[in-house]
Amino acid sequence: MAAVRLTQRIVVIGGGVLGTMHAVAARRRGYEVVHLEREGEARGASVRNFGLVWVSGRRAGAELALALRARELWAELGAAVPGLRFRPAGSLTVAADDAELRVLKEAAARPDAVQRDVELLDPGGVRAANPALRGELAGGLLCRADAIVEPRQALPALRGSLAGEGYEWRPGREVTEIVPNAVRDHTGAWHHCDLVILCPGTTFTGVAGRYLGSLARDGVRRVRLQMMQTAPLAERLTTAVADGDSLRYYPAYDLPARSLLPPQPPAAARTRAQLLMVQRADGGLTIGDTHDYDEPFAFDVDSDAYDHLQARAEALLGAPIPRVQRRWAGVYSEVSAGSALYHRSEPEPGVVLVTGPGGRGMTCAPAIAEETFR
Numbered sequence: 515m516a517a518v519r520l521t522q523r524i525v526v527i528g529g530g531v532l533g534t535m536h537a538v539a540a541r542r543r544g545y546e547v548v549h550l551e552r553e554g555e556a557r558g559a560s561v562r563n564f565g566l567v568w569v570s571g572r573r574a575g576a577e578l579a580l581a582l583r584a585r586e587l588w589a590e591l592g593a594a595v596p597g598l599r600f601r602p603a604g605s606l607t608v609a610a611d612d613a614e615l616r617v618l619k620e621a622a623a624r625p626d627a628v629q630r631d632v633e634l635l636d637p638g639g640v641r642a643a644n645p646a647l648r649g650e651l652a653g654g655l656l657c658r659a660d661a662i663v664e665p666r667q668a669l670p671a672l673r674g675s676l677a678g679e680g681y682e683w684r685p686g687r688e689v690t691e692i693v694p695n696a697v698r699d700h701t702g703a704w705h706h707c708d709l710v711i712l713c714p715g716t717t718f719t720g721v722a723g724r725y726l727g728s729l730a731r732d733g734v735r736r737v738r739l740q741m742m743q744t745a746p747l748a749e750r751l752t753t754a755v756a757d758g759d760s761l762r763y764y765p766a767y768d769l770p771a772r773s774l775l776p777p778q779p780p781a782a783a784r785t786r787a788q789l790l791m792v793q794r795a796d797g798g799l800t801i802g803d804t805h806d807y808d809e810p811f812a813f814d815v816d817s818d819a820y821d822h823l824q825a826r827a828e829a830l831l832g833a834p835i836p837r838v839q840r841r842w843a844g845v846y847s848e849v850s851a852g853s854a855l856y857h858r859s860e861p862e863p864g865v866v867l868v869t870g871p872g873g874r875g876m877t878c879a880p881a882i883a884e885e886t887f888r
């Protein structure tokens with residue numbers, strides 16, 4: 515009598531947040547998972563980000579719905595996996611002047627403001643919500659749906675929660691070949707499976723290249739960001755913080771008052787900078803970011819952008835930031851054409867390719883993985 519296979523085996527390629535969330539989703543559904551990552555530990559966008567689960571900036575409609583579902587899933591995961599350090603801290607997007615405040619007023623008046631759980635605050639309200647913000651400001655938008663996780667700890671913590679029968683983490687294995695029902699890594703070892711889920715992040719060459727080559731032309735691009743992190747701040751930043759420049763970039767603020775905003779200062783405009791600031795669990799501040807779309811990207815970091823971001827952070831805090839200890843750049847891939855929120859395709863039978871979530875990848879990864887299995 516032929517053996518009946520009760521469990522299907524999935525190979526997940528890529529140890530970033532998309533690959534890891536697919537591993538989590540697959541285990542929840544009872545699949546065996548072999549998880550391959552070419553580095554000893556993920557080193558890409560998934561560990562270089564703010565750890566912001568960011569609902570406030572999402573475009574109304576499908577993007578907001580995806581982020582809200584992901585926020586629910588992060589909260590569930592956070593309860594089950596304390597190592598994520600999930601904090602439902604919310605965020606404050608702070609207006610420096612009346613022009614920025616008008617955008618926030620329009621944002622607070624939208625029909626979906628209830629879903630985002632937003633509230634327009636005057637300067638006193640902003641300081642009551644986040645007493646560390648002692649600088650000059652015109653008001654702020656509190657978004658209670660926004661949350662924070664620790665990006666450098668989240669992936670090992672999630673994998674730790676999967677450890678045991680049915681889950682095999684194989685770092686230091688670069689997949690070099692995909693054939694029906696198996697993949698081969700660079701050591702020559704074959705990993706047999708019923709399904710391959712390929713989450714290669716920004717790697718548009720190698721094994722993903724044969725699928726991504728045309729995508730890179732057809733609407734998936736890479737974006738480079740600069741970031742920094744300070745020594746611990748002596749007090750608590752109770753929420754994540756964004757400045758008025760973020761109103762220029764996030765689709766949620768594509769509102770009539772946005773067109774009346776004055777131009778950004780030259781250093782900010784040149785590097786497409788916006789201030790986002792998050793306090794890490796150890797008290798340090800992660801501060802960013804910039805946006806560069808032109809490849810080949812610089813391999814060094816630009817001080818003008820950092821000076822601008824530091825000045826904005828200090829203006830909001832009304833005090834110097836602690837010493838900057840780390841500076842880095844990160845790159846994500848994003849779908850840049852059409853209305854898709856990310857790219858998912860089945861380039862050949864039994865191979866699912868998922869990439870391109872852009873600057874919302876950390877936020878949306880759990881919901882994207884859920885959609886793959888739907």
Ligand SMILES: Cc1cc2nc3c(=O)[nH]c(=O)nc-3n(C[C@H](O)[C@H](O)[C@H](O)COP(=O)(O)OP(=O)(O)OC[C@H]3O[C@@H](n4cnc5c(N)ncnc54)[C@H](O)[C@@H]3O)c2cc1C
Binds near residue numbers: 722803
């Ligand atoms: C600076 C910065 C800040 C950001 N901030 C936020 C934020 O606060 N909130 C938010 O929602 N999003 C944020 N993002 C976006 C988010 O981080 C990304 O969308 C997300 O991390 C992408 O995850 P990924 O798994 O697709 O890619 P990656 O993290 O790049 O992971 C892909 C992995 O695949 C591996 N790999 C590739 N090819 C192979 C192969 N052949 N074999 C084995 N392994 C392979 C790579 O080594 C890599 O580890 C930010 C991004 C950056 C760069």
